[in-house]
Amino acid sequence: MNTPVEGFSKLTKTQKIDWIATHCTKDPKKTKQLLQQYWNTDPRVQKLHDEFIENTVSNYYLPFAIAPNFLINGELYAIPMAIEESSVVAAASKAAKFWLERGGFKAEILGTEKVGQVHFIYKGDKKKLSDFFALAKPELLKSVASITKSMEKRGGGINDIELRDLSDKIEGYLQLHCTFETLDAMGANFINSCLEQFAKTLKEQALAFDAFTEEEKNIEVVMSILSNYVPNCLVKAEVSCPISELGNTDMSAEAFAEKFVRAVNIAKAEPYRAVTHNKGIMNGIDAVVLATGNDFRAVEAGVHAYAAKEGQYSSLTHAKIENGIFKFWIEVPLALGTVGGLTTLHPLVKLALEILQNPTAKELMQLVAVAGLAQNFAAVRSLVTTGIQKGHMKMHLLNMLNQMGATESEKKQLVTYFKDQTVTNASVKEALEKIKSK
DSSP: OOSOOSSGGGSOHHHHHHHHHHHHOSOHHHHHHHHHHTSOSSHHHHHHHHTTSSSOOSOOOOOEEEEEEEEETTEEEEEEEEOOSTTHHHHHHHHHHHHHTTTOBEEEEOOOOEEEEEEEEOOSOHHHHHHHHHHHHHHHHHHTHHHHHHHHHTTOEEEEEEEEEOTTTSTTEEEEEEEEEOTTBOOHHHHHHHHHHHHHHHHHHHHTOTTSOHHHHOOEEEEEEEESOOTTSEEEEEEEEEGGGOOSSSSOHHHHHHHHHHHHHHHHHOHHHHHHHHHHHHHHHHHHHHHTTOOHHHHHHHHHHHHTTTSSOOOSEEEEEETTEEEEEEEEEOOOOSBSGGGGTOHHHHHHHHHTTSOOHHHHHHHHHHHHHHHHHHHHHHHHTTOHHHHHHHHHHHHHHHHTTOOHHHHHHHHHHGGGSOOOHHHHHHHHHHHHHO
16 A cells, blocks of 8 residues: 555545555455455345444454353353353353352452543632532532433442542542442443533633633643443452362362462562463453443453552452361452443344343443453463463364365374474474475
C-alpha cells in the first residue's frame, strides 16, 4: 500500500474487499475467496455480523467448545468456552471432573458495585468547593432522573456520588467518584450517560454558585467515563476436600497438597510467576466471557489491576491446608452482563446463555470465576506433578500435524504413537517423516 485511502468507511463491503485485496495482498483473487469463505451462508445472519462493528469484510472464527460436568453450588453445568489455545478446554473439563467427585465448586457474590468518574480541574478554595458539592449533589442526582428511572424500577441505579481530592497527584485535579448498581446489564452505556449529565450539571451549578469567584466558577471537566476497575464487584469461588482425597498423582496426597500450596504462594510472592499464573486463570475466564458476549478486555484490565491492589502484582488464587482440609479459592472482580450488547444479538451468544440456563449477571459472575479457578487448579496440578508440557503439547499435536501437512491416516497413527511419547516439534517431525518414507 503506497497511498492512503479516502472515504474507506463509505465504500460498500464489496468495494472494501476489492481495495484490501488489491492494495494489501499479493494474490487478490485468493484473498477475496478466503474472506468470502468465512461468510455465513444465511445472508440475514451475515448482515447481523456485518453490523456489529465498522468496516467489516468477513468473520473471524474461534472454536466454540463445551467444558462439561461443572458442579457449582449443587447444580450441574456445561460451560461454553470460545478460545483458540490448545489444552484450555481439556484442562477445565479435567478439573471439573476431579472436583465433581469431591463436592464440586462453591461460589458466592461479595459485591456488585460498579464505578464511574467525572474528572475535573478546580483552582480555588477547597472549603468552598466542599460546601458547593453538598448543595449540588441533590441537583446532580435530580438531573439524571430520566436516565435512571428504568434502572431504578428494576432495583438498580446510582449508589452514591463522592467528591474526591487528588490534587496531591495533579495540580487542581478532583473527581466525582460515582458508584452504580446495574443489575443484569454490564451497564457501560447507562453509567457513561449518567456521568456526562453529571459533568454538564456540575458546570451549570458552579456558574450559579455565588460564593465562587469567577475563576472558581469555571470548572474544567476533563472527561467523564466509567472505570473498568471494579474492586467491589467481586465474586469468590472455592473448592475444598480432605487431603486424603487428593490422590491420583505420582506423589502422596499430603506431598501434593503441600507442593500445590507452595506453588500458589510462589505466585503470590513473585510477580514474574504471578503474571503467568494469572494468565492461566484468564484462559478460563476470558473463554467464558467471550462465549457469552461480554467485554473480555474490560475484564482483563480490571482483574490485573485487582491483582496489584496491595502494591505488587500477585496471585489471584489462594491455597491453604487447615485441619487436614485442602482449600483453594479465588476472589476476582467481574463486571458482566446478561442483557444488552451482543447478548440479544449474536446467535451463538444467545445459545451460550441458554446452555448456561439463562443466568442472571450474578450467576454468570459465579460461573466465570469457577472457570478461572478450575483452569488454575489444572495448571498448577500439572506443574507440580508431571510438568506443563506433557499434557499441553499433546493437545498441540493435531495443530502441529496440520502445519506439517499430515494426512488423516498419518494423524491417526501419530496420535496413537504419541499417547506414551514426549511431544516436541522435532519428535513429531521425525515420526511423520518415518511414516512418509515407508
